[in-house]
Structures are given as structure tokens and as C-alpha cells.
Amino acid sequence: MTVKEYNTTVELYSDNVFRFILKNIRDENKAQDIVQDSFLKLWQKVEEVEGEKAKSYLFTTAYRTMIDLIRREKKEGNWNEVSEKSYAHSEAYSDLGEILQEALKQLSDVQRAVVMLRDYEGYDYAEIGEITNLNLSQVKVYIFRARKILKDYLVSVETVI
């Protein structure tokens, strides 16, 4: 991968990676750190990573860094506090987007990540498997169950409204 290709990757995918991480962990500073860290790792391997694989490499790195962070914070107890705080606002819905954001909180970390990779980036199951280190059927199960949970949540909110 050339420097030019690397810079093109920055141009094309830095927003996407940031969006993906931010939606998952809902912490802008940490999301920025993860994005920066991911691109640094890509730059360190710039001669090994092929241009067309750069996006996949980037998302894989970002995802794994994020999962490590989530696990570490859960272990330290920070994650639950963040989660509860954000849950306190769950009744203040203004549109479907916000309801969906709340619905996403019902998902496990892996479920949320695979659905986001699917919807935000349009990855197929195999690509998501590569990024998340899951096999094809695991990815499918995670996505299908996640959609069922999201749907049930939306129906429940619909009933309340």
C-alpha cells in the first residue's frame, strides 16, 4: 500500500470508523483514541497491507481495540455506570433514530457491532466474520437475533406511545 493509498483510506474511511466506534461506545474521546490508534497501526503496516484490504484491516483493528476497551472498562466497573446514565434518558424520544439508538443498547456488544457493520458499512456476513473473528453462521445468528430484539423493542415503545 502506498502513502497515497493510505491517505485515500484516511479520506474515505476515517469518518466511518469513527461513526462505528462512537455509536458503539458513545464516548467521543475514546472513539477518537481508537480511530487514531487504528490508523497508526495501519501506517505501521503500510507496506504489508494491500490497498483494497485497508478498510477491512482498519475496521478489524478498531473493532478489536474497542472490544478490549469495553472488556477492560466492564472489569473496572466504568461501563455499567455509563450504560445506566444513558439509560436514564430512554424515555425522551424525539424520532425513530433516537428510539433505535435506545434499542441498540438492548443488544450485546457483539450483536451491536455486527448489526452496525452490516447496516452502516454494508459488509456481507463473510467480511463481518473476518473483522469480528466469527464464522459465517455465528454472524448470521447474531444479526438475526439482534434484529428480533430491536423489533421487539420498537413494538414495545410503539405500544407505550
Next chain:
Amino acid sequence: MMEKIDKNNYEAYFLDYAEGNLTEPQLLLLNEFLKKHPALKSELEEFEIILLEEKNTSSNFSKEQLFREESTGLTTADYLMISEVEGTINKTEKLALASLVEKDKSLLHDLSVYHTTKLPVNKKVIYPAKEELFQKETKIIFWWRSIASVAAAILALVIFNLNNEPKVYFPSQPSFSADNSTSDEVQDYAFTIKEQPSKEGTALLIDNKTNTIKSKSTIEKQSNTSLAKINSPASTELNSDELEKIQKQPFETEVVETSNPKLTPIVQEDQPETLAEVSPTKTKNEEFVTLKDFAKQKVLKGKTFSETVADELAELAKEKLDIKVERSKKEDKFAVNIGKFSFSRNK
């Protein structure tokens, strides 16, 4: 037969009404009761709704909805609807879903909700520190060029060192040449020490026994008159002091370059008497091209060796390359400038 409707039993009436079990007299009684208690009308409507939903549910019940899909553990309906949303549904599954929806219209609503689970991309979310991620392209090129420059510089130094190794002279003793081009009537000889081997057809001979130098040009055009003058002892003899003085002069290492074809080297010979036997050889100067001259003309193409090496290295390093060589009697100075690097050496 039901009792007369009142506040204690009206719910049973409401239920029978909703189920359509009331007779006309009972309906009249119900109407009269509701006129007296209008607040209970809404309660009766709720009974009707609940009953209607129950009827719908019971009528649309299908045991197919109870089946579970093997891989996900979801009901068949959910699995098929999600497959539809995911875009992974095949023709058979599409027909199965259509069949289910036909039997249970409420699945259409579920399907629309499933479609809303697709997360919309919010393009407004932008990574704020993107500029910090870009890398300058020149960074890598710079290092490659630097490496090339350093390599070129080292190579240049190696070449110069090789070039300045002690030369092997042939003959081992310095020889002398005389410039007799200024005039046919040679009176003075400007002696310079030559580095190159002598050529055939010598012009001057040194008699070691008498310490005299005798000259004879073999160049074709030289006149017999001048030869006679050159051979005249009065004009060519050097005494021993003069010869010693000449020999003590410092050697000029620079090769004498002259366009004068008459400048010819000489050799020392122990047998001066052979002079008479040496006959002028009919040769042209072009036939005596030395290896060095050949290299200058054909390989270096008029440039000096340093200039040629500099040009080649500059092309290799893709940098401006400048090589300066200053020669003096005391020392030689080499200076090499390649891009940002410069080296110099005194020898």
C-alpha cells in the same frame, strides 16, 4: 334468565353483549341502564375491543407460527421476515412468507417494524481530527533518496580512492620529453617528466656515459635541416650540473596534455650509438593512441573522469550531484555534494 341489570352485575351483561348473547329485552334493559350510567359506556366499548382482538387471534391462529428455524432459534415467521429485511431470502422462503402473511395479516405490521430496524447512516458524524492522520508522501521518498544519496556518496569516495592508488609507471624511470615545436631551429628544450610509457620512434636520446642528451625527431615532416641542428652537439649538449638540476625538479604528476603532435616521449638507452641506426618510421600520430586517450575520446566523450562519475551518480541518486577535485602539489582535495549531503577528503 339473567337478573335485572344493576351496578353489581352489569359486567356480565356487557360481556354477553360483546359476545352477542343478549336477547332483545335484555338489550333494552342494557340501553336503559347505560342511559342512567353514561360513564360505563366506555367500559362497554373496551369489552368489545378486547373481544374483537381475541376473535382475530383465534381465527388467524396457525401452528406454523410455532415452528422454529434451526440455525437462529427464531420462529419461522420472524426468520423469514428478517431474511426479507436482510436481503438473503430465497424464492422458496418468499413463498412461505407470503403464505404466512396471507393467513395472518398482522405479520405485515411486524414486517414493516423489522424494516425500521435497519440503522440509518448519520453522515453528520465526522471524525474531527482527520488532518492529523494524513501522512506526507515525501517522507518515504525522502528516506529512499537519502539512502540513494549516501550510497552514491560512498561509491564516489570508493572510486576516488581507487583512482588515487599509486600508479604503476612504465617505464619505471621517469622519461623526458622535449618540446621542440616552437621553432624548427631548436635552441631551448623545456623538459617535463612524462608518466606514460615511451613510444616507438624516440626523438631524444640520453647518453648516460657522457650525460648528454641527443635528440632526433622521427616525425615524418620534420626537416633534415632541423634534424641536423638538433643533432648538433653545440645546441643539445647538457653538462652534468644542468642534468642533475633537471632531475631534482619536482615531478609533475599531472599528465601533460598537448595538441602538438610533435611532442614525443623519449626513452633512455644504454647504447647511444644506435641513434644512427634508427631510421625514421613512417607512422601517423593517430596510430599511437594510448589507452587513456582512447578512454577520453570514446568512453568519457570529452568529459573528465570525475565529471562522468558525477553525472552517473547524480542520475542514480536523482539528486543534484557536484564533485570538485582540486589538485595541488601539496595535496589533492575531493569534495562531493549530493543533495543535502557533502563529503570532502584531503589526500
